[in-house]
Amino acid sequence: MASTETTAKDSGDLDGLEAGLDALETVQTSRTPFHRTLTRKVLPPIVAVLLVLGIWQLLVSTGVADDPTKLPAPADVWGELRESWLQGTLHEYIWTSVSRGLLGFLLALAIGTPLGLLVSRVRFVRAAIGPILSGLQSLPSVAWVPPAVIWLGLNDRMMFAVILLGAVPSIANGLVSGVDQVPPLFLRAGRTLGATGLKGTWHIVMPAALPGYLAGLKQGWAFSWRSLMAAEIIASSPDLGVGLGQLLENGRNTSSMSMVFFAILLILVVGIAIDLLIFSPLERWVLRSRGLLARS
Amino acid sequence: MATALAKAADTDVSVEHAARIDHVSKSFAGPAGQQLVLDDISLDVAPGEFVTLLGASGCGKSTLLNLVAGLDRPSAGGITTDGRPALMFQEHALFPWLTAGKNIELALKLRGVPKAERRERAEELLELVRLKGAYGKRVHELSGGMRQRVAMARALAQDSKLLLMDEPFAALDAITRDVLHDELTRIWRETQVSVLFVTHNVREAVRLAQRVVLLSSRPGRVAREWTVGIPQPRRIEDAEVAELSREITEELRGEIRRHGQH
Numbered sequence: 001m002a003s004t005e006t007t008a009k010d011s012g013d014l015d016g017l018e019a020g021l022d023a024l025e026t027v028q029t030s031r032t033p034f035h036r037t038l039t040r041k042v043l044p045p046i047v048a049v050l051l052v053l054g055i056w057q058l059l060v061s062t063g064v065a066d067d068p069t070k071l072p073a074p075a076d077v078w079g080e081l082r083e084s085w086l087q088g089t090l091h092e093y094i095w096t097s098v099s100r101g102l103l104g105f106l107l108a109l110a111i112g113t114p115l116g117l118l119v120s121r122v123r124f125v126r127a128a129i130g131p132i133l134s135g136l137q138s139l140p141s142v143a144w145v146p147p148a149v150i151w152l153g154l155n156d157r158m159m160f161a162v163i164l165l166g167a168v169p170s171i172a173n174g175l176v177s178g179v180d181q182v183p184p185l186f187l188r189a190g191r192t193l194g195a196t197g198l199k200g201t202w203h204i205v206m207p208a209a210l211p212g213y214l215a216g217l218k219q220g221w222a223f224s225w226r227s228l229m230a231a232e233i234i235a236s237s238p239d240l241g242v243g244l245g246q247l248l249e250n251g252r253n254t255s256s257m258s259m260v261f262f263a264i265l266l267i268l269v270v271g272i273a274i275d276l277l278i279f280s281p282l283e284r285w286v287l288r289s290r291g292l293l294a295r296s
Numbered sequence: 297m298a299t300a301l302a303k304a305a306d307t308d309v310s311v312e313h314a315a316r317i318d319h320v321s322k323s324f325a326g327p328a329g330q331q332l333v334l335d336d337i338s339l340d341v342a343p344g345e346f347v348t349l350l351g352a353s354g355c356g357k358s359t360l361l362n363l364v365a366g367l368d369r370p371s372a373g374g375i376t377t378d379g380r381p382a383l384m385f386q387e388h389a390l391f392p393w394l395t396a397g398k399n400i401e402l403a404l405k406l407r408g409v410p411k412a413e414r415r416e417r418a419e420e421l422l423e424l425v426r427l428k429g430a431y432g433k434r435v436h437e438l439s440g441g442m443r444q445r446v447a448m449a450r451a452l453a454q455d456s457k458l459l460l461m462d463e464p465f466a467a468l469d470a471i472t473r474d475v476l477h478d479e480l481t482r483i484w485r486e487t488q489v490s491v492l493f494v495t496h497n498v499r500e501a502v503r504l505a506q507r508v509v510l511l512s513s514r515p516g517r518v519a520r521e522w523t524v525g526i527p528q529p530r531r532i533e534d535a536e537v538a539e540l541s542r543e544i545t546e547e548l549r550g551e552i553r554r555h556g557q558h
Contacts, residue, residue: 018479
């Protein structure tokens with residue numbers, strides 16, 4: 001009887017001791033206040049952009065660059081933007097390219113994901129096509145435009161083919177390196193829990209490889225967008241509708257440097273916007289939920 | 297408690313062993329040909345028994361544990377276990393993409409527990425390791441000791457008859473380790489699971505086990521065994537624990553010295 005009493009007392013002591021240890025060792029975190037985010041993250045890029053605009057304006061107004069067919073004034077490019085906004089063509093340019101880009105990217109995702117999984121998990125497939133896949137990444141996808149035009153003609157299918165050839169290797173390779181970096185401990189732990197074969201792939205390998213996979217998706221999007229712009233600039237046809245690449249090419253053909261600049265800026269802004277709105281939040285969320293992102 | 301122990305002793309007659317290691321040898325291909333790591337090891341763990349495997353580095357204790365866990369095959373001999381054993385590592389090995397509770401639920405799911413029961417069972421297991429509010433916590437939000445307790449709950453979720461532990465507290469600070477020793481003793485007595493616990497810490501071995509098995513190094517052989525009769529709850533600083541530890545340490549040092557002689 002005496003022994004059960006000591007056990008009960010002992011257990012009460014242990015409870016308190018443990019609670020104290022847990023409290024002492026748990027890290028306290030707090031959210032960064034809004035004004036600090038503003039001054040540390042939002043303000044610097046705005047300052048940088050304003051600085052570039054200022055230098056640009058200075059170059060034009062001091063007459064250092066006095067040929068508007070070489071360097072248009074910021075105001076002229078702003079005029080292009082205003083005009084296309086008023087005519088309602090702005091969203092058409094953007095939507096033509098963005099819808100193509102995103103659709104192509106989704107296709108690349110649907111092909112690149114199983115391909116990457118196959119390469120990372122099946123030894124023979126890796127030996128057979130692994131090197132080719134990483135080699136393809138260094139091949140600029142512009143190189144695919146001429147054969148794609150010859151094989152498929154001047155149409156949307158050609159555009160998608162070029163996007164796929166640019167983005168699929170990035171996505172597949174991202175997944176492969178993500179899988180390669182899964183700590184062996186997770187695989188062993190998974191196996192002792194009974195996660196082998198497909199179950200292991202689904203419950204352990206895929207979630208563990210997610211950060212590498214997301215990095216691959218991010219790069220895949222960048223490659224999709226670049227390939228698409230190359231395709232639009234090189235292969236223009238009235239049937240294709242005016243996307244951002246076409247807009248740039250039209251500007252060149254009509255010797256309108258302000259239109260060329262306008263198109264370049266739009267391509268840049270759309271590329272950045274998609275990254276900021278979709279991929280960055282996704283990546284940050286995944287890293288943060290795993291404690292891999294230090295709060296700043 | 298007394299009746300539970302009596303019951304365990306009764307079943308001891310019919311159910312033979314939680315694990316039976318029968319003349320097991322293991323060799324690996326090394327730079328100098330086949331290298332023998334484990335040499336003819338025989339060891340039984342009775343149901344509900346707590347056994348520690350003690351040895352210096354190179355005695356192959358982790359190799360032996362991997363063999364029992366089924367992660368590797370012996371070169372000779374056989375191992376039988378009562379169902380698939382659960383395994384706990386030195387690192388917590390919790391999955392960082394899941395919360396503490398979901399880590400436990402994954403183990404339940406892979407064992408085939410229906411979805412409706414998983415949440416409740418996970419909460420129960422968290423309560424068993426005294427982490428009642430930790431269900432929704434991410435792994436990185438927990439301290440080292442809390443992580444090892446969640447890992448223990450996850451291992452227990454497998455509902456195995458045998459729990460294998462590979463130096464699970466070696467990376468913890470002394471105070472936390474001490475607390476977790478008490479915790480493990482309590483859980484072992486509550487669940488009556490058999491434990492095979494690997495360590496190189498003599499006092500830890502004596503503090504926890506009913507039986508201490510000393511392995512010699514290169515190749516690993518069973519050098520000697522001690523039955524620990526000191527009643528639980530023990531403390532690591534108890535005089536009896538210290539005394540037996542001294543005896544075992546002497547033996548262990550003798551084993552290590554033999555390697556310096558040639």
